[in-house]
Amino acid sequence: MSRRELREQIFRILFRVEFHDPKEYEEQRELFFALEEGEASEKDISYVNDKAEDIIAHLPEIDEAINAVAKGWKTSRMGKVDLTIIRLAVYELKYEEDIPTGVAINEAVELAKKYGTDTSSSFVNGVLAKLA
Template sequence: MTRRGLREQVFKMLFRVEFHNVEDMPEQMNMFEEVEECSEKDKEYISNKFHNIVEKIDEIDAAINEVSEGWKTRRMGKVDLTLIRLAVYEMKYEDDIPVKVAINEAVELAKQYGTDESPAFVNGVLAKLA
């Protein structure tokens, strides 16, 4: 699977955090793995990245809240927030992903999954963090 494909799968899994309790996430991961056709290596990558982001979600949200004027994380659309969280994690914790790539990928996913305003919103918040 391509890096973009892996990122999209992490996004789909991370999106579930907004709708399920933490104790439900292992079951959600199992259901996700049953539905998605991925190699074992890809499943492991998706699972590891998902868990790493969830572990740092409070720290990531704090960084987002510092720069998002008038749009704290609790008010953001779920798709936008999930994409921003994913990109912030990549920008702060994954040295092998350039900041511009993390932002661009989040904007591209926002075009696909978000509203008409999502790409500009996601780009604006991430640009302030960059």
């Protein structure tokens, strides 16, 4: 899988976290990968799983950073798609040294165009620009 495809898979698995109890993460992860069977290599599955778990472990710090710059918007008020995309991008900005800032923001905007509303891409771009 390409980096973009891997990022999209991470987004999709993180999105599930918003709707399920954290105790159900293991089951949700297994269901997710069962649906993706045959489309991803073991290496890709491992990468997606490891990255998703690391992002989940850093959610308190990520949400704190988002809340600090999103004037008038707190993570509790944001749409789940936008929030998940922003969380993924903030993780890449803060914890992934090999991903340039512009790439992380651009990829987040592209995900917002694909999965969000008409205004998602500009909202995501605005929040991430303040963080960068």
